[in-house]
Amino acid sequence: MIQLKDINKIYDDGFQALENINLTLEEGKINVLIGPSGCGKTTTMKLLNRLTEYTDGEILVDGESIQDLNPIEIRRKMGYVIQNIGLFPHMSIYDNVATVPKLLKWDKRKIKQKVHDLLHMVNLDPETYKGRYPSELSGGQQQRIGVIRALAAEPSTILMDEPFSALDPISREQLQDELVRLQEEINKTIVFVTHDMDEAIKIADQIILMKDGHIVQKGTPHDILANPANDFVKEFLGEDRLGSTLPSTSTFVNYNYPTITTDQTTNEAIEQMTSEQIDQLPVLDGDNRLQGMVQLYDLFRQQDQLIEAVMMNTNQHISEETETNQLVDIFTQKKEKYLPYVAKDGKFIGMIEQQQVFNSLQEFYRSKRGGQ
Incomplete structure (x- = not known):
């Protein structure tokens, strides 16, 4: 050094x-x-x-x-x-x-x-x-x-x-x-x-x-x-x-990220996360609006309950209006691995992974040519 x-x-x-x-x-x-x-x-x-x-x-x-x-x-x-x-x-x-x-x-x-x-x-x-x-x-x-x-x-x-x-x-x-x-x-x-x-x-x-x-x-x-x-x-x-x-925020979205609804059970959530090899799920209501999040390790202690009773409410999400610079700042400050991406009306669109954002931006900067 x-x-x-x-x-x-x-x-x-x-x-x-x-x-x-x-x-x-x-x-x-x-x-x-x-x-x-x-x-x-x-x-x-x-x-x-x-x-x-x-x-x-x-x-x-x-x-x-x-x-x-x-x-x-x-x-x-x-x-x-x-x-x-x-x-x-x-x-x-x-x-x-x-x-x-x-x-x-x-x-x-x-x-x-x-x-x-x-x-x-x-x-x-x-x-x-x-x-x-x-x-x-x-x-x-x-x-x-x-x-x-x-x-x-x-x-x-x-x-x-x-x-x-x-x-x-x-x-x-x-x-x-x-x-x-x-x-x-x-x-x-x-x-x-x-x-x-x-x-x-x-x-x-x-x-x-x-x-x-x-x-x-x-x-x-x-x-x-x-x-x-x-x-x-x-x-x-x-x-x-x-x-x-910079690439728009939407380019980082996983539109196929699995979800669960408020009327499902913790056992169903555990089974889904285990199958998908993920450790958290966004919780949606009947109109596909984001209600909160559930974490796999929390659910092991709260089995046989409805998701609605155990989910964590979250105001932390990414909207269609969020710019990429703001997105990176949010990830940096909040230390989150994943953040939900929602439309203006609150309907869930997909999930954004922190590592994917940083990897994509690094590749973007490396591939730049002549400012194009």
Whole structure:
């Protein structure tokens, strides 16, 4: 885990690039620093491997101050991927990927196996590509090599400074997908700088939005989209990415969710829930209006009774007028697994499951392309 505590960066000419930065970069997550030009995002990232030194404050890596660590050792232990790729043109792809392991004096067989494994990981056949030179590869292929070179020494942290921004749109999307897929395998702490909100939404576990050397808002893509902190965040996101473009509440409804009526018995409810492998049922009256809910475990203590006598009355439900942002807020606040979905006249329509909502929204953000 990387922690930045009360970090300030003031240059010799008096310009304050960063002011009072407090940030935790989550372990095993993709942490995206984003904001307009000059906001301090690249400066923040360069503090981590001491390419830039901070003026005051403290940066801890796994509880240890980076001021107590050798800068050269830090850089060898942190992978670094830059915008212009930075492959050595006079070296083969094999030697480019093997650069840091060689500096660390790894065994030759271990290096060879690592290079082959990494090339396979990004779908480049080792026998075909390891002897080639950077000029013989496409831009997308070169950037793949840049990524795996940063992984070669098995660092716990990888810094990525706008690594895909110089690529054409198709290659860029492919590499974004590749990064998300790779992260599922490698589970590294990734710090990724970008100016592209669509890219951030697609790849990030945590977004850190910056302006004028300050952190304006941080959170998951959903947190930022659902609850922008101020007008700057809204403007930076753009109207097309806010609530109006989210899937409608109705898309999350299970219209076939089983129900029970007030005149049925607890035994019938237990049998139905056991058969359907669910632990709660909405209770309806004769006009199909929602009256309450019953929980499986409560019913075991109240068998042989009418449902009407044991159900829990509930005012907590989702209506057709509820927006998706509001739906997520309700689930977050109430800690419910399921909520009934009802029409304006109170008639039951179906059930919405919390996990399905969050899974669907995550997939929605990952699949966004160009704000569409």
